[in-house]
Amino acid sequence: MDVKLVNVDVSGDEYVGALAGSSPSEVSDIIGCSVTGGSVTASGSKLGGLLGYNDGFVQNCYSTVLVSGSATDAGGLIGENYNGTVTGCYTAGTLSGSNTYTGGLVGYAGSNSTVTQSYSEMAVTGYAKTGSLIGQNRGTVSDCYALGDASASFTGSGCETGALVGFNYGSIQNCFSTGSVTDCLSGAAIAGCSYEGDIAGCFWDIQTSGEDKAYTIAFDYTPVYSSQGVAGSKTTAQMQSKSTFTDEGWDFSSDDGDEQVWIMLPGSYPKLAVFGYEIEGDIDGSGEVNLEDLSMMAAEWLLAGDYAADINDDGKVDMEDYAALAEYWQG
Ligand SMILES: [Ca+2]
Ligand SMILES: [Ca+2]
Missing domain, CATH: 2.160.20 (Pectate Lyase C-like)
Structure with missing residues (x-):
């Protein structure tokens, strides 16, 4: 090994x-x-x-x-x-x-x-x-x-x-x-x-x-x-659009209970999740930026400290983090 x-x-x-x-x-x-x-x-x-x-x-x-x-x-x-x-x-x-x-x-x-x-x-x-x-x-x-x-x-x-x-x-x-x-x-x-x-x-x-x-x-x-x-x-x-692949059943999410196979980063072809890619804004690590991430951000909104929703790691959850989430929003 x-x-x-x-x-x-x-x-x-x-x-x-x-x-x-x-x-x-x-x-x-x-x-x-x-x-x-x-x-x-x-x-x-x-x-x-x-x-x-x-x-x-x-x-x-x-x-x-x-x-x-x-x-x-x-x-x-x-x-x-x-x-x-x-x-x-x-x-x-x-x-x-x-x-x-x-x-x-x-x-x-x-x-x-x-x-x-x-x-x-x-x-x-x-x-x-x-x-x-x-x-x-x-x-x-x-x-x-x-x-x-x-x-x-x-x-x-x-x-x-x-x-x-x-x-x-x-x-x-x-x-x-x-x-x-x-x-x-x-x-x-x-x-x-x-x-x-x-x-x-x-x-x-x-x-x-x-x-x-x-x-x-x-x-x-x-x-x-x-x-x-x-x-x-x-x-x-x-x-470079996720829907092309999800329509054929490709697995881009861990929300379905099994491990996520693919990940779609903006401006890129699909990549394999096993290689450790992360999507900015995917706060819960599910492979998608969606309502669950938004609700996590809402729960930590304007808090200062070490929070998951602090996407840019500047010590507070604010509009800059929201902008990052919005940029990768996948609905
Ligand atoms: Ca997510
Ligand atoms: Ca921040």
């Missing part, structure tokens, strides 16, 4: 990662570990910024290392997540690959893979089956997003590259993407192509991506557009 690697220089053939080449399910969970600076490179297969291969449980980890090489199954965090679970993780930086199954978080996700509440900001380059989040997904992906561009050097009909997932055989639920995709027949915003996959409640920014296809159907690459359900193309303004 809590291993912090800085300025790494790791290279090899297969099963290559800065923390470990392979994490089988028998070893202890990998929690709170990170890799920042330096590079990890491999020429064979199973190349990841943190782990080459994973069957275990990976939580609250991140990688911003340069991941590069000609390996297949190359991921910003994990090369191949075969049976593993990844939650509360993120990557940023560059993944410069030149082979198949290349993804900003995970290169290849097996049929028992679970990836949830995680994101990638990586710009991702591969040959084909390249995704800003996952290169090929056979498992479950939920409550995730990718902000980076996905670029495939193979631009033939089978490039199978997506701004979230390259090739999908699995489930993709409540995810979004904003990046651009290589212009090819099987390049699309959510999944380059999908074979009997289950895609629901997903969105993409049509302005920043310039992409009009949600996904294509394997293997004739028939395009599926926003109007056909399953995933919606939205403007940047719509992508």
Whole structure:
């Protein structure tokens, strides 16, 4: 737990990662570990910024290392997540690959893979089956997003590259993407192509991506557009509006009794609450600024001292705090 690697220089053939080449399910969970600076490179297969291969449980980890090489199954965090679970993780930086199954978080996700509440900001380059989040997904992906561009050097009909997932055989639920995709027949915003996959409640920014296809159907690459359900193309303004997502059941509140998954900060795409964001004005920490926060402020109005409603921490609850609450008012 809590291993912090800085300025790494790791290279090899297969099963290559800065923390470990392979994490089988028998070893202890990998929690709170990170890799920042330096590079990890491999020429064979199973190349990841943190782990080459994973069957275990990976939580609250991140990688911003340069991941590069000609390996297949190359991921910003994990090369191949075969049976593993990844939650509360993120990557940023560059993944410069030149082979198949290349993804900003995970290169290849097996049929028992679970990836949830995680994101990638990586710009991702591969040959084909390249995704800003996952290169090929056979498992479950939920409550995730990718902000980076996905670029495939193979631009033939089978490039199978997506701004979230390259090739999908699995489930993709409540995810979004904003990046651009290589212009090819099987390049699309959510999944380059999908074979009997289950895609629901997903969105993409049509302005920043310039992409009009949600996904294509394997293997004739028939395009599926926003109007056909399953995933919606939205403007940047719509992508930064909470109602776009709550209408599809995304969880932005802890008032419903379970943990809040998403948080919407002003002028931003949805963020994952697990990373500790707070909304100014959300006095009770419910994830929303609403009547309950206003009534808490009313109860402490004009009091001096250490009060929850003292949003700007100046020792009194007054109009300045009310202005902060009003700015983030979500009704
Ligand atoms: Ca609240
Ligand atoms: Ca104040």
